[in-house]
Amino acid sequence: MRVIFMGTPDFSVPALRAIATQHEVVAVYSQPPRAAGRGQKPRPSPVQRAAAELGLPVRTPERLKSVQDQAEFADLGADVAVVAAYGLILPPAVLAAPRFGCLNIHASLLPRWRGAAPIHRAIMAGDAETGVAIMQMEAGLDTGPVLAEARTPIGPEDTTADLHNRLAEMGAALIVEQLERLPQPARPQPAEGVTYAQKIDKAEARIDWSQPAAQIDRQIRGLSPFPGAWCLIGDERVKLLRSRLAPGSGAPGQVLSGFTIACGEGAVEVLEAQREGKRPMPAIEILRGLTLPPRLG
CATH class of the missing domain: 3.10.25.10 (Formyl transferase, C-terminal domain)
Structure with missing residues (x-):
């Protein structure tokens, strides 16, 4: 399958590596290098570094709003795009370009904890469990139908770092399973139980x-x-x-x-x-x- 991968932080890397072993990753999209460290030199994202190790082509547009950026995305002829903590809003033209659309690896059990910081918020709220969901992306914020989910308990001493690493590996395994099953039906998210994981201040x-x-x-x-x-x-x-x-x-x-x-x-x-x-x-x-x-x- 021809896959476009879109991600930026460490959370996304296990999924990229897992997909690359079984499918043709035609392009990796990541946020542009940001100034970091004492010298404030531009530093590639973890996904960009992993893609370079795997010999995969990387694109780092500031946005995906221009007609040219969207045309270049469509010209890749992808079967599906996999999105994992990419950090940019995808315009409708991008969401519709791949044959099977765009699938998101989201670190919560939707519709609980839509938004930017689902792992932090699940622990801070005292949730007993969380998980990862594979969602068919649409224009709303994490509102799309869910193809599959995997659950894990939140232990009494789990930190966000602990849960982050566990969910990243779970998400990698789950997305590989779901790619093998495309096309497949997805269930709409229930209207009840919606919560939003606001960015940590x-x-x-x-x-x-x-x-x-x-x-x-x-x-x-x-x-x-x-x-x-x-x-x-x-x-x-x-x-x-x-x-x-x-x-x-x-x-x-x-x-x-x-x-x-x-x-x-x-x-x-x-x-x-x-x-x-x-x-x-x-x-x-x-x-x-x-x-x-x-x-x-």
Whole structure:
């Protein structure tokens, strides 16, 4: 099958690699290289780097709105386009160009968590499970009919990074299965149960220790590794990256023992953290070089 692959971040790479082993990938579309690092030099996306390793042609248009861009897309004569966290809105002409249209690998169980940050939001909301859905794309935001889905529980210590990696591999396996079955019917999404995963705002990252422990634990795990939930330890902003619920109680922000902190209700034990300018470290290592005050800010 002639496939156009469209993706940008690490999440998309397993699907690209899986598809490339079984189908002819006629082009890879990814967002243009962005300035990154200390030198602010343009850095190709993870998908662009993976495509180069696989010897696949890459296109990086800023948008797909021009007649020329859309004509070049149609001229590829693809049977299907697979989209995984591409990051650009596809115009109707692009959606309609491949013989079987465009299929999206979405990291939630639609219609729950349509939108930009489904993995973060599922953890932060306390969902018991999530998964990936293969959706036939249409003009609306993640509103298209679903061809297939795969489910996974959200463990009590899962972070967004953990779930991201698991769902990326699940999505890769599922899209390969579905490509072999085209054409096939898809089920419309139900009207009930629709939620939207709004983009994460950095203002959500500061920890308010007066909140219940369950909410703070989900905040820490849901925002790990980016942008990273944080608190003040003295005058230093420290990111908290892994945690679990712990026994104990006290004034909000009170250090109970080790790296166990009292919340508005219950307590949270921090398992991994990151000091400014340092790498992430287990809490036991952090505490060797950092003395916690009686209460965190």
